[in-house]
């Protein structure tokens with residue numbers, strides 16, 4: 001794993017110390033000896049993780065962190081605060097400033113590497129999502145995310161998996177006002193509960209009498225539905241080895257008992273915030289993909305999707321020696337609808353047509369708005385004779401019941417012409433298939449409209 005780490009410390013010897021150790025692990029290292037330089041480097045460059053000294057003259061680490069986290073251009077970069085003292089109050093201040101983690105001087109090698117590696121892994125995921133989201137859509141991803149920040153303060157739904165009553169009660173009390181907490185006392189039941197409920201964080205105690213908590217961590221990481229849920233381990237003093245293994249398995253954070261309430265709430269908040277950020281990115285990517293392949297007026301797939309997918313369906317049918325049919329439908333005299341009822345009326349007709357079309361095709365059929373008033377349905381596993389019947393059913397459904405236009409109960413008669421074609425045995429192509437359907441449609445139009453013509457094999 002290679003990544004670019006920015007080391008920030010006002011004392012050059014400290015910078016050098018960390019630099020050497022990171023270089024030994026093949027990280028790329030950038031350095032800064034004051035806050036403003038660090039911020040500038042983050043804004044300009046490709047920084048994957050920041051290791052940030054707390055005690056610096058002029059602008060201290062808390063302030064640097066706050067500024068990085070409040071700027072949408074740098075807020076996704078993980079920040080590890082390096083505190084001189086093992087002071088809970090410093091840690092809490094750091095986490096409240098938005099830090100993702102902290103280390104205490106003198107920095108323990110193992111902790112340094114596991115923390116940095118775990119944050120780099122997270123950053124890689126975030127970067128990937130940011131890239132996909134921003135390359136597929138022109139709208140700024142930062143703007144999109146900041147628009148959703150209203151939801152940032154809702155109480156997170158959290159699961160605690162722990163079998164010790166006293167420990168459960170303590171955590172319940174600490175999180176009373178900051179989390180909607182569910183409890184599972186049995187680790188197996190807890191696993192299923194985590195899989196079935198959209199938790200924003202799962203906290204796992206290491207104190208099971210008869211169960212390896214890391215096993216649960218690895219199960220949660222391997223299941224699709226829980227792959228991205230943050231896991232916080234509640235460990236005992238002296239369990240460093242287990243924590244390191246946990247971090248390697250993908251737990252996101254840990255707390256040592258006795259648990260400090262401020263630290264617990266701050267760490268939980270950090271994990272939830274990060275999860276929500278990534279969830280929003282993921283949703284925006286999904287939405288972008290959907291937008292790219294969907295016709296906004298009718299909700300059917302668009303032509304771009306048909307163009308990219310028809311070849312796949314065609315190849316699959318040929319390879320499996322299965323039939324495949326296509327119908328092209330075209331609303332008759334649609335121009336008259338637009339001329340008489342305006343484009344809003346025309347849109348209403350198109351939407352209603354799409355609704356009736358969808359009602360009459362199967363889930364595996366691919367229904368698309370090809371453009372204007374032309375629609376295409378691709379029907380896998382369907383021979384010409386069946387396709388012709390489906391087309392006839394659609395034609396009848398359209399002609400049977402007039403379409404409502406506008407608010408005042410006005411209706412109009414709408415009819416449709418349909419051309420059907422099927423994949424020929426022997427030599428055929430997508431272009432040939434579409435051409436024959438188009439030809440059939442043309443014949444249906446010439447023969448007087450409101451009819452189906454099939455060019456079946």
Ligand SMILES: [Mg+2]
Pocket residue numbers: 009010011053054055056
């Ligand atoms: Mg310092």
